[in-house]
Amino acid sequence: MNQPSHSTPDSDVLVDIRDIHFTYGDRPILKGITLPIRRGKVTAIMGGSGCGKTTLMNLIGGRIKPSRGTLTVDGESVPDLRTRELFELRKRMGMLFQTGALLTDLSVFENVAFPIREHTKLPESILRKVVLMKLETVGLRGARDLMPSELSGGMARRVALARAIALEPMMIMYDEPFTGLDPISKGVIAKLIRQLNQSLGITSIVVSHDVAETCMISDYAYLVGDGRIMGEGTPTEVQKSGSEHVRQFMDGLPDGPVPYQYPADDYVTDLTRSIA
Amino acid sequence: MNTLRVLGGIVINSVERVGRAAMFLYEVLLGSWELLRRFYLVVQQVYAVGVLTLLIILVSGLFVGMVLGLQGYNTLVKFGSANSLGLLVALSLVRELGPVVTALLFAGRAGSALTAEIGLMKATEQLAGMEMMAVNPVTRVIAPRFLGGVIAMPLLTALFSAIGVMGGHLVGVGLLGVDAGAFWSQMQNGVDFHDDIMNGVIKSVVFGVVVTWISVFEGYDAVPTSEGVASATNRTVVYSSLAVLGLDFILTALTLGEV
């Protein structure tokens, strides 16, 4: 289960993102991001709302293609993969969506069983054992018969997590795993992320703007802002960083390099202008 | 000048959308091919569509048939040919009203539900989630629903026509005193399998493909927000109804061969 030992330092990197550019229409979202993610580690990607964190995950998962730059996962260049190869690669990555993305017409059990049923031909008796083991990992074995609509936000995310590890992936991407959860559920999710990383050696990418929780569980952190990397290092290093931009984000200051004001004309001129 | 630009924009947008819908249909058909091995997924959808529409189809069919019986009798009796009532009711239903009314009801009930369901799956990232689990949502979600609709439509149409004939019988024979033997025998002699029944079947298959195609495409193409899904559902009903009525004219003209 543990990552194999590699001799070259480069193969230590599972996801290699180099100088990635991405635009929606003609609006640049990512402007040259270089962001290596090491095997077996928990890597945090932090940044404000709308800075392109989800976009970055979609790039890693191959759902969208970068306009420039290289992106490899486990040595395979994601943007160049054909659909079939991409699907093979995706079986080895799990992704936890911001909303959980559980299939609403299937029970908890069937949701976790879904990827296994789609990709393997396990007999029903073994499938049942596997699913119950995954549910036990997230502490929801007893909730197997509930429907997604009957779950709380925290439980839904744990079920989604059980589903994400159903095929025993090499890595999991967590998109905002903490938002909208109460402190206890946040703690549970944080513990699960750490535990899956340690016991199964799953490389984890945590995308979040929850500074405290994310720093607590991550080995390395990147701070994204304005389409670029604003700071990186171990969580302690990042927290101590002198960069103004990093300071503003980590301390949650309303004004700073990221301005409080949305760009506008001069206030007084605007107020005194007569309506033409 | 500005109106022209807006108009041009609308035209370009619509052409682009139709193009996307056509490419989407191609993908769905490819996905349908793969579904042959997992046909139970399609059967589930036929069942789901049936549950949604069966009651409304049966009730409407009965009433349409009863109205046909009343109206037909009143006209026919003037020419002393009330005995042809069975034929008139059957032909109207099989050739025209069965396929068209069923398709319209189907669009309003099952089509809009399909669009809403798929649109919501998109808005809640369920489709994206499937993609990330290396499951193609077009094959797994869209294609079964498409095939389900295409299979269900002719079946529902047949039921509609059958219950409509019962309705006509109820009114014509039961209330207005048309001879039961004449009602059935005229119908049997006058309805041609090739010209009438097949005509209706072809219509219902075409309507099934078009209405379900519009429904799944609008859902899949919806803006993934609640407003987006609401307006997509709306569009499904409007476009489907227009498409059904327009195609009905074309198909009728083609089969009658008189235009």
Ligand SMILES: Nc1ncnc2c1ncn2[C@@H]1O[C@H](COP(=O)(O)OP(=O)(O)OP(=O)(O)O)[C@@H](O)[C@H]1O
């Ligand atoms: N499909 C799309 N079309 C056009 N623009 C988009 C699309 N998806 C996202 N964007 C824009 O790209 C930017 C980055 O979006 P993204 O979802 O990656 O942000 P995020 O960092 O995940 O934000 P949040 O913290 O709110 O989840 C946003 O400003 C958004 O408006």
Ligand SMILES: [Mg+2]
């Ligand atoms: Mg996001």
